[in-house]
Amino acid sequence: MKVFEPASIGSITMSNHFIRSATAEGLATSQGFCSAALTTFMVRLAKGGIGLIITGHMAVSSEGRASERQLCIWHDDYLPALMDMTRQVHEAGGKIVAQISHAGIFANTSLTGEAAMGPTVRRQSDSTICREMTSIDIRRTVKAFASASYLVKEAGFDGVQIHAAHGYLLSSFLSPHYNSRNDEYGGTAENRSRFLLEVVQAVRASTGNNFPVLVKMNANDFLENGMGIDDMIYTAAAMEAAGVTAAVHL
Numbered sequence: 001m002k003v004f005e006p007a008s009i010g011s012i013t014m015s016n017h018f019i020r021s022a023t024a025e026g027l028a029t030s031q032g033f034c035s036a037a038l039t040t041f042m043v044r045l046a047k048g049g050i051g052l053i054i055t056g057h058m059a060v061s062s063e064g065r066a067s068e069r070q071l072c073i074w075h076d077d078y079l080p081a082l083m084d085m086t087r088q089v090h091e092a093g094g095k096i097v098a099q100i101s102h103a104g105i106f107a108n109t110s111l112t113g114e115a116a117m118g119p120t121v122r123r124q125s126d127s128t129i130c131r132e133m134t135s136i137d138i139r140r141t142v143k144a145f146a147s148a149s150y151l152v153k154e155a156g157f158d159g160v161q162i163h164a165a166h167g168y169l170l171s172s173f174l175s176p177h178y179n180s181r182n183d184e185y186g187g188t189a190e191n192r193s194r195f196l197l198e199v200v201q202a203v204r205a206s207t208g209n210n211f212p213v214l215v216k217m218n219a220n221d222f223l224e225n226g227m228g229i230d231d232m233i234y235t236a237a238a239m240e241a242a243g244v245t246a247a248v249h250l
C-alpha cells in the first residue's frame with residue numbers, strides 16, 4: 001500500500017490513505033448544533049490534506065448524549081449548519097463521514113435528565129446506574145440510528161460511520177462483560193450481534209444501496225469476561241453480509 005496514493009471506500013474516493021479517526025471535538029454549540037468554530041476546524045483538516053475526516057460521535061437521540069458540546073443529529077434543525085460544513089469541506093478538497101452514536105451506559109445523565117440504559121442493569125452500592133433496555137427501547141433506538149443516518153445523507157456527508165466501539169451502547173451489547181441478557185439479544189455471539197445488525201440493516205435501508213456505511217468496533221475490550229477476536233470475526237462477517245461498506249477496528 002502506498003499511503004500517499006488515492007484510495008477508495010465504496011463510493012468515497014480519497015486523495016490518500018490517511019483517515020482522521022473520529023475524535024469528539026467539543027466544538028458544537030451547547031444545543032448540539034455545528035458551530036462556525038467546528039466548520040473552521042474541519043476545513044483546516046481538509047486543507048491539511050487528510051484523505052478522509054470522520055467527525056466526532058454525533059448523538060442519535062437526546063438520551064444517548066455523552067457530553068456537552070457534542071454534535072446531535074435527531075432533527076432537521078441540525079441540517080443547515082451541517083450542510084454548510086460539508087460544503088466547505090468539499091470545497092477545500094476533503095471528504096467527510098459522520099459518526100453516529102448512542103452512549104448507552106456512558107450517557108451523561110446530568111445532561112440527558114434520564115437514567116442511562118444498556119443491555120443489563122448495573123448497580124453501584126444502592127443506586128442503579130444503568131437500566132436494562134426493553135425490546136421497545138431497542139426498536140426505538142434502531143429507528144433513531146436509521147433517522148440519524150438519513151439526516152447524515154441529507155446534510156451532504158460522504159458516508160456514515162456507526163459507533164460500535166469503546167463500551168458505548170452498541171458495543172456494550174457485543175460484550176459479555178456488559179451483556180448478560182437471556183433474550184435474543186444476549187448469550188451467543190449471534191444474539192449479542194443482533195442489535196448492531198438491526199442497526200446496520202436499518203441504516204442501509206434508510207440511506208439506500210450505494211451510500212458508504214462504515215462501522216467502528218473494537219475486537220477486544222480487555223475486560224473480565226469481555227469480547228474477544230473470535231466473536232468479532234463472526235460479527236464482522238455478519239455485518240459484511242448485511243451490507244456494511246467497511247469496518248474499522250480501533
Ligand SMILES: Cc1cc2nc3c(=O)[nH]c(=O)nc-3n(C[C@H](O)[C@H](O)[C@H](O)COP(=O)(O)O)c2cc1C
Nearest residue numbers: 021022023024025055056057099163165166216250
Ligand atoms: C479526545 C479524543 C476524543 C475521541 N473521540 C472519539 C469519538 O468521538 N468517537 C470514536 O469512535 N473514537 C473517539 N476517540 C478514539 C479515537 O478515534 C481512536 O480510536 C483512539 O484514539 C485510538 O487510536 P490511536 O491509538 O491512534 O490513538 C477519541 C479519542 C480521543 C483522544
